Amino acid sequence: MHHLVKTIKNLSSTQVFREYDGTNFQPFQHKCTPSYGFTGDRMNKFRILLFATGILISFSISASDRSHNPHGYLLSSSPLDAANITLEYFVAPTGSDNNPGTLEQPFQTVQKCANVAQPGDSCLLRAGIYRETVRPANSGTSSTTPITFAAYNKEDVTISGANPVEGWQVFRGSIFRANASLPTNRYNDTGFFANQVFVNGEMMPEARWPNTGRDPLRPKLAGGGVKSQGGNAAIVENAEIPNLAEGWAGATVWTNDWYVTRTGTITGGTAGKLTAQMTAPWDRGGYWFYLVGKLGLLDSEGEWFYDGSDRTLYLWTLGGTNPNSVEVKQRNFAFDLGDRSYIVLRNLKLFASTVTTSDASQGIVMDGIRAKYVSHHMTLPPLPKSEQAPNSDDGLIVASHAHDTGIQLRGSKHTLKNSIVEWSSGNGVLLEGTGHRVTNNIIANSNYMASYAAPIRINGTGHRITYNTIEAAGRDAISFDWHTAGFDGNKIDIAYNDISRFGMLSTDLGAIYICCYVNLAGGAIHHNWIRDTQAFSPFWGTRGIYLDIESYNSTIHHNVVWNITGGKDSFYLVAGSPRGYNRIFNNTFLGSIYTDNTVEARNNIFRSSTSITASQQSHNLFQSTDPKFTKTTTTDSKSLPDFTLQSGSPAIDAGMAITGVTDGFVGSAPDIGAYERDAKVWKAGSRVQR
Structure with missing residues (x-):
């Protein structure tokens, strides 16, 4: 031996x-x-x-x-x-799983190392692409004896959920085709949701009408409408819908219905008017829509279509040239950490795949991760009853895929830090369980299917969400939704986050959205920047901090909200509940707000309000008084306004002391607004560089 x-x-x-x-x-x-x-x-x-x-x-x-x-x-x-006992193993694409796993004789697959690693051991990965799902055989035993998977000396390491496609031949014109075995013929509600095609590492759009660009958060949509016909039945009308020789039956329709986004299957019809069966009953209709999933729609550069009956992938190539660097998604997960604990993932890239855990998982740490295209789905089925909170709506559609997309942190005391998570049809990060930490990350381009998923989707209690830059979201940026989370939102800290460009595909939402009847005792929403977003629809509005339908016991302080534009009934803050007080202290709101008599409001700057509704209020500055901000506008897209106070501002030393909120103030009394003159200026957002 x-x-x-x-x-x-x-x-x-x-x-x-x-x-x-x-x-x-x-x-x-x-x-x-x-x-x-x-x-x-x-x-x-x-x-x-x-x-x-x-x-x-x-x-x-x-x-x-x-x-x-x-x-x-x-x-x-x-x-x-x-x-x-702790050991270090090495893995390289040029290695062999018959090797001993040394630096000179590395393993070839990460899974081989995952099979032998024990608590305290490390799997150090050499540069390259590893096309696999890694499932550790063991857990670590504590935060000091984890099993670690890391890039060796920070080399460029990617765990990919995609495989290359080769053997392309001309089909017609600029359309090429290749034999390929993709995971699904059309779409699935569970398991592997939808096929996904990449060229040079960028997702390409599935063949659709009307044609669109390659950014799914800025799609070209058709107007006219998808109208309910009772139950699941609907009609889709637009005079420009083309006729398809193959017929429209089997295509998929996506539409936005107020705050709900829906999908359905086309059952018949012809140019201008189609019939459909939606995935859940409804009684209204949607205005904006698109149609996807027929070979006859493949008529523009970058589009693709997959025919599962003969396993043929069609692609209109970029520039009309022979395809190269084409990949298709084949696996959901880079790491399956269900029922595993004390695993560290460090300095790894994840492509076309994500990480999942389970309720039994503890102490997972993800540090320095670069995750791109973490989840992809194309339909919005009702949320399974098993995933709904007690007393939730039967046939629930709004939270479709809000429980099974993104980086999925279930269990207790997980950490995601110093990372970038971008491009997801649903969540960027899902928090379920207790005591997770999400800090110093960039989370971008999430929820392009526009359900109640979010860049950061919260279920459970005791989470800390701090110093993140969250940008470009189909709906909310940070969401706690009772349909899956229930009513207990205790001890959740949402702080020092920079949130922008949310609500890109939906309405009646918030940058920070809490719904409904949620008890927020013991936590706080504080020191956040919420800014720079344009309402998706002129028919409804977008909100900054939105405590919807009687959510209560919140403490909201030292936030700055500005430049939320467009739409109807847009508010920078919505709060009020007969169930308990919401405390609004030391914020700076540059736009209008909506509150009721269950609110306590002190030390705030309400720049666009002449008065507010609140049973307890004092030491606030309203529209008629200029707070003398340092710089309210900027012409440089890379710089931000400065809402600190100039010398001589009427807000200086004009507030009241509030324990736990204004501690450490400078001068004879706290200042009004989110910034204390002559104190260290706080900043929100991540320090991670792209």
Whole structure:
């Protein structure tokens, strides 16, 4: 048997707890005769731990060690348990899973390392693309003995859910075709939701009408409407709908219905008017819509269509040239961490795939992740009853795929930090369970299907969401929705986030949206920038901080909200509930707000309000008084307005002290508004660089 440990000398009555037999590390007992020295196979930073008469002895063998001392070095001895054995394995695309996993002889797949890694071990990945779903065989045992998967020396490492497609031939004109086995013929409600095609790492649009660009958050939509005919039945009308020789039956329609986005299957019809069955009953209708999923719609550059009956992928190539660098999504997950705990993922790229956990998972850490195209779906089925909170709506459609998309952190005490998550049909990050931390991340281009998913979707309690830059979302940016989360939103801290360009495909929403009847006791929404968004529809509005339908017990302080434009009934704040008070302190609102008599409002700047409704209010500054901001406008797209106070502002020292809110104020009294003159100026958003 080949062993990494060949000879152990100078030890008597020694028990070695792990050895490598060419396939796995196994417990074994090895008696050593007393003599001097240690020899072993070369392995960079490889530690061999021995238990001798109650003393743990750690040897380190590496190439550099051997050049100085062929017998190795004794690093430490301490009375530790043998479970503290930790090893480093190496993985490279050029390796082999028959190798021992050393730097010189690495494994080839991450899964091979995941099969053998024990608590405290590390899998160090060399540069390259790994097309696999990794499922660790074991968990770590604590935050100090995790199993780590990391890029070796920060090399460029990608775990990809996509595979290349080759063998292209001309079909007609600029359309090419290739034989390809994609995971689904059309769309699925569970499992693998929808096919996804990439060219040069960019998602291409499925063949559709009307034609659109390649940004799904800025689609070209048709007007005219999708109208309910009772139950699930609908008609789709627009005079410009073309006739298709193959017929429209089987195509998919997407439409926006007020705050609800819906999809359905076309059942018949011809040019100008189609019939459809929607995925859930409805009694209204949608105005904007598009149609997708027929070969006859493949008529513009970048579009594709997949015919599952003969496994043929069609693509109108970019520039009309022979396709290259084409990939298709084949796997949902880069890492499946269901029922796994204390796993660290560090400095890895994820492409066309995501990470999932389960209710039993604990202590997962994702640090320095670059995740792109994390989830993709094209239909909006009703939320399964098993995922609905008690007393939720039957046949629920608004929260479709809000429970199974994005980076999925279920369980307790997970952390996502220093990362970029971008492009998802649903969530950017899903928080379910208790005590998760999402800090210092960029989360962009989420929820292009415009359901109640969000860049950060919250279920559970005790979460901290801090110092994130959240930009470009189909609906809300941060969402707590009772349909799946229930009514307990205790001890949630939403702070120092920079939120912009939300509500790009829906209405009646908020940058921070809490709905409905949710108890927010013990947490706070504070020190956030909410800014720069244009309402999607002229028929309804967009909100900044939106506590919908009697959500209560919130504390909202030191937020700045500006430049929310367009639409009808747009408000920078909506709050009020007969169930309990909402406390509004030291905010700066540049637009109008909506509150009721269950609100306590103090130390706020209401720049566009002459008065507010609140049973308890004092020390507020209204429209008639100029607060003398430092800089309210900017012509440079890379700079932001400055809503700190100039010297001589009437807001300086004009507020009242509020414990836990104005602590540490400068001067004779706290200032009114979100910034304290002559104190350190707080900033929101991530420090991560793209």
